[in-house]
Amino acid sequence: MKKQKISDAVIHRLPRYYRYLDDLYNKGVVRISSSSLGDKMDITASQIRQDLSCFGEFGQQGYGYNVAELRAEIGHILGIDNGHRLIIIGVGHLGHALLQNFDFEKVGFQVDSAFDVSPALVDTQIRGVTIRPMDQLAEYVARYQPNVAVLTVPQNVAQPLADQLIDLGIRGFWNFTNVELSTEVPGVFFEDVHFVDTLLTLSYRISRG
């Protein structure tokens, strides 16, 4: 096992490994070799072994990898068992879609609460999560200390809101607004989901492909 900085390229492949292993696991597959996993995922066996070697030794010569075990190991590397607690800010159509359909528990996140400005939504529940008014946000975060916030709010309020939440202790942002967020505070991470970028990539490919 090499102990060094993990490259972004490797980090971005980890969730994909996890998805494939989870799928194999659910199908009851017991073992898999790097080469057959590579075939499925359309990458080289070498790359899989090289990637995994950043984190430890999970296989066995002549056998390959135990699916359940490797799935659990990668889940652990990804922090799935770290008990993250999150809040959803903005329960418009998108926030609603996430609350209703996204399986947060499966990837180790507990949804503590949701917040919205709309009086019609406040005090209603979606899938057991209570929607609270925005003006209770600061107090709530200060008291219950969730560590992640999902931002499904209008663009213009995103950065000031993030700044406020960072002060209150939020350390991760799953950002669905179309602006890139940033902060000077160390140890805070943003994951920006830019819908526009992926649609434009598609546009590029069908235009030139």
Place this chain on the structure above:
Amino acid sequence: MKKQKISDAVIHRLPRYYRYLDDLYNKGVVRISSSSLGDKMDITASQIRQDLSCFGEFGQQGYGYNVAELRAEIGHILGIDNGHRLIIIGVGHLGHALLQNFDFEKVGFQVDSAFDVSPALVDTQIRGVTIRPMDQLAEYVARYQPNVAVLTVPQNVAQPLADQLIDLGIRGFWNFTNVELSTEVPGVFFEDVHFVDTLLTLSYRISRG
């Protein structure tokens, strides 16, 4: 200008360039140099110039780039002016969110129609787009020949639906289901939006950061 295969790394930076240039354009900025754009975007001036050189010469020595012009050029490279026409399949919370909030026109896509199985939704309109029943999908696509489909449907129907739509002429898929789609047919492109992957990346970072 080098004429060769454009790498994925470059392609994935193009939408981000476009976003920044669009922002500068809207702010009325007239010119920008590769170094000041690099500062804003937190990448090197060299990389910007190298990337752009794949597609042509858009700057001027001693001056830099004209913002409006470069924005238009990159938009053109991305195929924004190609008159893409798309349909949305599945008008649950997510499909609804896209229909209601996403500015398709701004990136060169016209929303022709939407489809859903729910009788309650059929024949209603969202932002001027009529929702049609799923059993009219094949006939509609065959007749009106849209080229892109947005998939916001349950996982298990995604691949067979995609296969059917490819037969009918769809060439690009903006796929929001959590499965990776594929096809043998050449010239068909999938852009998978894996929410799970980005949330897991965030989990990794806050767990180790």
Place this chain on the structure above:
DNA sequence: TAGATTGTTAATCGATTAACAATC
């Protein structure tokens, strides 16, 4: 045991950065 497959080192390939002549 023999065959299969790992983890790791070395080789290759590609992407990023630096440098600079050309020139607006």
Place this chain on the structure above:
DNA sequence: TAGATTGTTAATCGATTAACAATC
């Protein structure tokens, strides 16, 4: 003109692939 900044070539850096000894 002098200063600024491009487009491009060369140098560097990092990521992917290949190869193979170790070993289950």
